[in-house]
Amino acid sequence: MTPPLLSLAHPRELFHDLQVEPEDARSILRPQKDDRYGFGFALSPYRGCEHGCRYCYVRDYPQALPGEKGKPVDRSLWGTWAVPKLNAPELLWNQRHRLHGQTVFLASATDPYQPLEREFRLTRACLEVLLKCPTTRVLVHTRSPLVLQDLELLRAFGPRVRVGLSIPTDDDTVRQVVEPRSPPVPSRWAAMERLAQAGIEVNLAVAPLMPVHNPVAFARRAKDSGASGAWVGGLRLLKDDPFYDVLARNDWLFILDAEYQEQVAGVLREAFPRARRREAQETRAVPPRHPLVPAQRGLFEGM
Ligand code: SF4
Structure with a gap:
């Protein structure tokens, strides 16, 4: 499995004006019960999104930074903070029994190939887990050509990925x-x-x-x-x-x-x-x- 490239002692210094606050998430698979979406689980290796699109509806989700529970980040700060879920691949590995015959969507509340992925490789590590789930299909949704850094890995999925x-x-x-x-x-x-x-x-x-x-x-x-x-x-x-x-x-x-x-x-x-x-x-x-x-x-x- 690809390890994250950084161990973050001082993340704020590394990413300039982006506030990067890594965390260990409690869960990683979000069930989608509405069949119209075409996937059974959404998987977001990050919270927040460095792309910070001005129309993004996710900015309205009540989200707090690690250690600031109960203090949701103001929606006007959307795009200035990001939370890599450092344990996302491990959580996914532990939950892989739920994925038989399922479709997993990366990602509904973040861009899996925002610039941080260049360093953290959490999306890649999650894909490596999913590759080992032979009956699981994967939908990747992004605005970024950074997806090309995983070209060979995506290709290894064959028809299971879109x-x-x-x-x-x-x-x-x-x-x-x-x-x-x-x-x-x-x-x-x-x-x-x-x-x-x-x-x-x-x-x-x-x-x-x-x-x-x-x-x-x-x-x-x-x-x-x-x-x-x-x-x-x-x-x-x-x-x-x-x-x-x-x-x-x-x-x-x-x-x-x-x-x-x-x-x-x-x-x-x-x-x-x-x-x-x-x-x-x-x-x-x-x-x-x-x-x-x-x-x-x-x-x-x-x-
Ligand atoms: S890339 Fe997607 S998740 Fe990120 S800010 Fe833009 S619309 Fe929101």
Whole structure:
């Protein structure tokens, strides 16, 4: 099993402005009872996420740093702290009897390939455990080309693994506003290509959907990059979410419009017949109609 590369005596000094507070977690597998998600367990080797996407709904989860139980971190600090679960691989190993015939999703509440993974290798160590569970399928979801550091390991899973690369927009200037600390969009397309060329099934996750200027070219890019599937997810806005103002200031409120989301999903379906749209679980803002979205016919109907 791959050991973490660091023993952290003074983590804050090593990661500059990121507060890194390792912990020993009490549990590692979170059961998902809703079949619609397509997995039985979610596995997060970290709490918090260095990517700190400005729309991330996880920032609203009540989470405390190790040793500060009862003092949830303010949601405005999302992206400034991260908690590596140092014992994640051992916990997983001890729980592997639960994984027979199951699908495990990495990760629902963090990015398993955020920059910290370069040092901690907790995702990798968990994958090594999962590789030893021959009936277990694995879904990896990330925004980062760092996933390529585990290319050979992922390949060893054969058809038991699928990687979802999240690319919510075709415009890296949009990405710089909404996910300023996540890897650039072109690097994600490049990662998708490398994964597909290595024979690993890779899907495009347009999640959450941000402005896509040219959905047809976007779908073509995904196809050319080797994606075998795609899906579109609506944004989940939190109560009193400051991200609403980000959207308003940039004239991007149209992304909340279900019709716009369905139009982009419709174009993706041309390239990927099973492409689907997942609705946000809760959207508290009422968006205005996108000026480009006609009332009856979709923009891309009949293409
Ligand atoms: S990468 Fe995912 S978990 Fe991390 S901040 Fe962005 S949306 Fe949240």
